[in-house]
Amino acid sequence: MDAGVLAQYAFNGLMLGVIYAMVAVGFTLFFGVLDVIQFGHGDVVMAGAFVGLATYLGLGALGIAVPAFAVIVVACAAGFTMALAGAFIARYLVLPLRTAPAFNTLLVTLMLGSVLRELVRLFYPNGSNPQPFPRLLPAAAINLGNFTLRLDSTILLVTGLVTIFVVNLIVRRTRLGLAIRAVAQDSETARVVGIDFERVVLVTFAIGSALAGIAGIVYGLYYNEVNFDIGLLLGVIGFSAAVVGGLGSIYGAILGGFLFAALQTIGSVALPVSSAYNNVFAFAIVIMLITWKPTGLIAEPASERV
Amino acid sequence: MRRVAATDRRARSVSASGLVAVVVGIAACGAWLWAFLATDRVWLVAALLVVAAIAFVLVPRVDAVGAYRDAFARHRRVAVALSALAVLGVGVALYDQPYPLLMLCTVLLFIVPCIGLTIQTGYAGIVNFAGAAFFGTGAYTAAVLASRHVPHLAGIVAGGVVAALVGSLLILPMLRTRGYYAALVTIAFGILFSTFLEVNNALGGPQGLKLPGIDLVGWKFNRDVAVGGERASFYVNYVVLSLALALAAFVFARRVERSWVGLAFDAVRLDETAAAAFGIDIARAKILAFTLGNFLCGIAGAVYSMMQGFIAPNNFTFGESLILVSIVILGGLGNPLGLVPAALVIVVVPQKLQFIQEYRFLLYGVLVILVVLFRPEGLLPRRAREYFAGTLR
Numbered sequence: 026m027d028a029g030v031l032a033q034y035a036f037n038g039l040m041l042g043v044i045y046a047m048v049a050v051g052f053t054l055f056f057g058v059l060d061v062i063q064f065g066h067g068d069v070v071m072a073g074a075f076v077g078l079a080t081y082l083g084l085g086a087l088g089i090a091v092p093a094f095a096v097i098v099v100a101c102a103a104g105f106t107m108a109l110a111g112a113f114i115a116r117y118l119v120l121p122l123r124t125a126p127a128f129n130t131l132l133v134t135l136m137l138g139s140v141l142r143e144l145v146r147l148f149y150p151n152g153s154n155p156q157p158f159p160r161l162l163p164a165a166a167i168n169l170g171n172f173t174l175r176l177d178s179t180i181l182l183v184t185g186l187v188t189i190f191v192v193n194l195i196v197r198r199t200r201l202g203l204a205i206r207a208v209a210q211d212s213e214t215a216r217v218v219g220i221d222f223e224r225v226v227l228v229t230f231a232i233g234s235a236l237a238g239i240a241g242i243v244y245g246l247y248y249n250e251v252n253f254d255i256g257l258l259l260g261v262i263g264f265s266a267a268v269v270g271g272l273g274s275i276y277g278a279i280l281g282g283f284l285f286a287a288l289q290t291i292g293s294v295a296l297p298v299s300s301a302y303n304n305v306f307a308f309a310i311v312i313m314l315i316t317w318k319p320t321g322l323i324a325e326p327a328s329e330r331v
Numbered sequence: 332m333r334r335v336a337a338t339d340r341r342a343r344s345v346s347a348s349g350l351v352a353v354v355v356g357i358a359a360c361g362a363w364l365w366a367f368l369a370t371d372r373v374w375l376v377a378a379l380l381v382v383a384a385i386a387f388v389l390v391p392r393v394d395a396v397g398a399y400r401d402a403f404a405r406h407r408r409v410a411v412a413l414s415a416l417a418v419l420g421v422g423v424a425l426y427d428q429p430y431p432l433l434m435l436c437t438v439l440l441f442i443v444p445c446i447g448l449t450i451q452t453g454y455a456g457i458v459n460f461a462g463a464a465f466f467g468t469g470a471y472t473a474a475v476l477a478s479r480h481v482p483h484l485a486g487i488v489a490g491g492v493v494a495a496l497v498g499s500l501l502i503l504p505m506l507r508t509r510g511y512y513a514a515l516v517t518i519a520f521g522i523l524f525s526t527f528l529e530v531n532n533a534l535g536g537p538q539g540l541k542l543p544g545i546d547l548v549g550w551k552f553n554r555d556v557a558v559g560g561e562r563a564s565f566y567v568n569y570v571v572l573s574l575a576l577a578l579a580a581f582v583f584a585r586r587v588e589r590s591w592v593g594l595a596f597d598a599v600r601l602d603e604t605a606a607a608a609f610g611i612d613i614a615r616a617k618i619l620a621f622t623l624g625n626f627l628c629g630i631a632g633a634v635y636s637m638m639q640g641f642i643a644p645n646n647f648t649f650g651e652s653l654i655l656v657s658i659v660i661l662g663g664l665g666n667p668l669g670l671v672p673a674a675l676v677i678v679v680v681p682q683k684l685q686f687i688q689e690y691r692f693l694l695y696g697v698l699v700i701l702v703v704l705f706r707p708e709g710l711l712p713r714r715a716r717e718y719f720a721g722t723l724r
Binding site for chain 2: 056062118121122125127128129131132133135136137139140142143144147257258261264265268272301302304305308309311312313315316319
């Protein structure tokens with residue numbers, strides 16, 4: 026196997042990693058402010074992809090076919106819709122269960138994912154089959170031996186990294202981010218100093234879900250196909266990534282996302298058995314990692330999570 | 332002295348009328364079950380569901396219910412035996428209708444893994460979102476052993492044992508983690524399991540495996556039963572076996588709950604620190620609950636697979652695990668009795684109302700969300716332990 030093929034695998038792994046990281050950051054944000062896991066988050070990604078697809082078809086019906094314009098509209102539509110959906114989920118499904126056992130929240134959000142999945146399957150036209158996703162990015166490519174650097178993938182990779190960076194900036198550098206971090210640290214005290222707890226939670230869910238919506242678009246543009254059932258695996262992978270990295274830490278989520286992608290890539294390249302085992306391999310390693318470091322690789326300081 | 336005798340007499344007369352109440356109640360439930368399974372008319376199914384819903388809302392409002400509940404508590408053994416007889420009676424009454432019998436078996440065999448999950452989640456507080464994986468482990472074990480001509484009874488028991496052994500792979504992660512992290516471990520395992528079956532050629536891959544009908548020491552389950560000129564569907568055999576299994580699991584769960592083991596499970600679930608302070612070995616309690624639950628899942632999976640005659644990876648996906656958890660939550664977490672109506676709702680209703688079959692996963696999802704938001708204790712909430720009938724009011 027020469028360097029070109031290896032580089033190709035590495036690049037594809039990075040691409041996967043950025044999608045996983047975008048999902049994992051959402052998990053980590055939600056866990057930060059509310060100590061909950063929104064298990065339907067993967068299906069929010071899927072819903073974002075389908076909203077984007079529907080927007081694109083709508084634009085086509087209006088006769089607008091400039092790809093550069095369409096891709097921005099599609100991404101914005103997915104982001105905004107999912108932001109609204111996220112706030113809605115927080116308001117009506119997650120906040121009412123604040124005082125209930127964690128199991129209840131887990132169950133409700135798992136079922137929310139299942140409901141989103143079924144809604145798309147049943148009510149999107151021909152939704153039970155994979156839908157082609159339009160190629161909206163320039164398809165230029167540079168060939169370096171066995172390594173093909175595609176312009177569209179590079180744009181997606183950069184977009185993903187930039188959106189994560191922006192979210193990180195919001196959390197670290199703005200007043201809103203200060204409020205989010207305050208609530209994450211101690212919601213009672215945050216309330217005492219006049220932070221509107223519920224608003225912060227809703228906004229955090231909106232930010233995380235918008236990120237998921239954009240991740241859905243990135244996914245669609247990268248694979249040129251979306252299916253109603255991609256959310257479950259994406260959700261579990263995103264959650265695994267967040268946990269392995271250390272729930273509550275954005276850097277941990279990014280690390281976990283890339284780590285999971287690396288495991289999958291190694292699983293499909295380096296294992297002596299069929300590459301179809303890559304998920305079996307990746308999840309087995311994840312279970313071992315959780316056993317070894319239950320608080321994640323980048324642990325929240327003074328956490329009592331286990 | 333005389334007062335004691337009078338109380339005694341009164342108690343005995345209450346007891347006698349209580350027994351009548353128990354018999355009538357169980358007979359009514361049996362009749363309802365028979366009608367529900369036998370009919371294929373949509374309006375009748377709807378009417379029966381309405382009747383059940385009305386009874387469900389009204390019965391707890393009636394004053395006599397406290398006494399009724401006492402009657403059940405006092406005659407627990409009689410009640411359990413009568414209920415089993417009633418189900419058997421329903422099976423016999425449906426003797427020539429294979430499809431309703433198959434549904435009855437399915438309900439009974441789904442109750443068993445759900446009892447396993449009840450022991451894990453409801454008692455010891457261990458979340459398990461890989462129920463279908465352990466069910467599937469039992470099924471595949473039975474399939475492999477049956478193809479090697481191992482006696483079927485041994486195959487079924489081995490199904491449970493292998494499921495428990497596979498579960499023991501997860502014990503260390505389960506002990507090291509809690510809450511969401513533990514949930515992730517089981518979810519990851521559930522997905523790992525179905526992916527593994529999907530890509531593994533030795534176990535039939537996506538096409539799955541075929542199984543023979545059960546043959547228990549000469550009792551061939553897949554042969555129609557002929558009694559006095561009447562031919563009964565061979566599913567009657569499976570009704571008997573799955574009823575025995577469900578009954579054994581139910582009695583076992585109740586025994587565990589009433590024992591000090593069950594008390595230890597509850598303590599671990601409610602507060603690990605306090606439980607440890609009382610000298611309960613938390614690790615031991617969790618391992619025990621987890622293993623018992625997985626064993627039950629495996630046994631039921633083995634019988635289920637031989638009844639179906641065919642298994643494939645998509646019978647044991649994460650979605651199926653969610654169905655098992657839905658039954659447990661809908662029934663009332665921690666109450667094995669609640670699993671019966673819940674399994675009927677989840678398993679049989681979509682079969683009876685074919686027009687909702689397509690939408691069933693959507694409906695389950697919405698149903699569970701509504702239950703958790705508005706009635707988190709489920710259809711039949713778990714009640715405090717009563718070591719002596721009538722002491723709790």
